[in-house]
Amino acid sequence: MPELPEVETVRRGLQPVMEGARIIKAEVRRADLRVPFQRDFASRLQGQTVTGLGRRAKYLLADLASGDVLLMHLGMSGSFRVVKADHAKTPGHFHHPRGKDDAHDHVVLHLSSGADVVFNDPRRFGLMKIVARKALDQEPLLRGLGPEPLGNEFDAVMLARACAGKKTSLKAALLDQRVVAGLGNIYVCEALYRARLSPRRLAATLSTKAGQRKGVAGGEPTDHARRLVAAIHAVLNEAIKAGGSSLRDHRQTTGELGYFQHSFQVYDREGEKCRSPGCGGTVQRFTQNGRSTFWCPKCQK
DNA sequence: CCGCGGGCCTGAGAGC
DNA sequence: TGCTCTCAGGCCCGCG
Numbered sequence: 001m002p003e004l005p006e007v008e009t010v011r012r013g014l015q016p017v018m019e020g021a022r023i024i025k026a027e028v029r030r031a032d033l034r035v036p037f038q039r040d041f042a043s044r045l046q047g048q049t050v051t052g053l054g055r056r057a058k059y060l061l062a063d064l065a066s067g068d069v070l071l072m073h074l075g076m077s078g079s080f081r082v083v084k085a086d087h088a089k090t091p092g093h094f095h096h097p098r099g100k101d102d103a104h105d106h107v108v109l110h111l112s113s114g115a116d117v118v119f120n121d122p123r124r125f126g127l128m129k130i131v132a133r134k135a136l137d138q139e140p141l142l143r144g145l146g147p148e149p150l151g152n153e154f155d156a157v158m159l160a161r162a163c164a165g166k167k168t169s170l171k172a173a174l175l176d177q178r179v180v181a182g183l184g185n186i187y188v189c190e191a192l193y194r195a196r197l198s199p200r201r202l203a204a205t206l207s208t209k210a211g212q213r214k215g216v217a218g219g220e221p222t223d224h225a226r227r228l229v230a231a232i233h234a235v236l237n238e239a240i241k242a243g244g245s246s247l248r249d250h251r252q253t254t255g256e257l258g259y260f261q262h263s264f265q266v267y268d269r270e271g272e273k274c275r276s277p278g279c280g281g282t283v284q285r286f287t288q289n290g291r292s293t294f295w296c297p298k299c300q301k
Numbered sequence: 302c303c304g305c306g307g308g309c310c311t312g313a314g315a316g317c
Numbered sequence: 318t319g320c321t322c323t324c325a326g327g328c329c330c331g332c333g
Contacts, residue, residue, distance in 0.1 A: 002327080003327090073328095075309095076311095077312085077326085168303065245326080249325095292324090
């Protein structure tokens with residue numbers, strides 16, 4: 001799923017259930033996700049109170065009273081749902097209508113509140129890992145991440161600087177989690193459309209004196225960079241408000257669908273009319289770095 | 302530093 | 318109905 005808005009939606013769904021609750025038991029039904037579970041995974045969670053639930057890029061971070069942090073990533077197909085304890089194993093129960101069996105329920109956190117938090121991930125590209133809080137800044141999974149796109153540090157100056165000297169396309173740069181952390185294919189396509197910038201444009205053109213070397217002072221962000229930052233802010237905020245986008249797997253923790261997919265302007269709209277008033281163009285698709293790019297060549301330059 | 306291909310997995314949808 | 322093929326919201330690795 002899961003780009004930033006979907007992960008944030010999940011976080012908001014889990015927070016009231018998990019914060020302040022104690023993990024009576026962590027039940028691992030399948031330990032071979034993208035990263036194999038640590039041997040002491042279940043025992044380090046058992047009995048721990050969750051003191052907070054945060055997010056960094058596409059990662060969820062549950063703070064534990066022990067000083068550990070539980071890192072969670074949803075990969076491509078991961079989802080969480082909250083069910084009452086007695087129903088965690090009941091397929092098709094009204095609390096979690098998914099129309100399928102629960103063969104891919106890999107982890108169940110049994111909470112003192114009587115709720116169970118169930119992690120489901122058919123493709124198993126997701127992961128869970130426990131890290132000591134004091135070692136979090138050296139955690140390889142988080143180390144290289146760029147700024148939060150909705151954080152204060154992320155602005156046109158920073159984005160232009162991060163893209164300075166890059167020989168790659170704007171599309172590829174925005175998907176690079178080291179440049180800005182949390183965007184995926186959908187929201188990159190949508191943000192570029194809103195900013196009216198071509199996905200093929202050179203990333204370095206976000207600052208003046210294109211081709212300048214990375215980190216060189218004096219490169220000013222262009223209006224394009226400002227437009228792009230504004231577009232990223234807007235699309236992410238709107239998507240979060242809508243509960244994320246539900247294409248295949250994403251659901252809110254209640255089982256409800258997000259509905260931002262109805263607001264897509266270009267993503268998955270190949271051959272359809274551009275929605276920009278008066279444009280009259282047609283949404284095109286092509287492959288960039290192995291992934292589909294959707295855009296309107298008439299609007300985006 | 303960069304693009305590309307392949308891999309990790311399963312499921313949905315299209316076409317036959 | 319069922320087969321085969323392609324593609325998918327993420328990310329990592331090695332190659333040239």
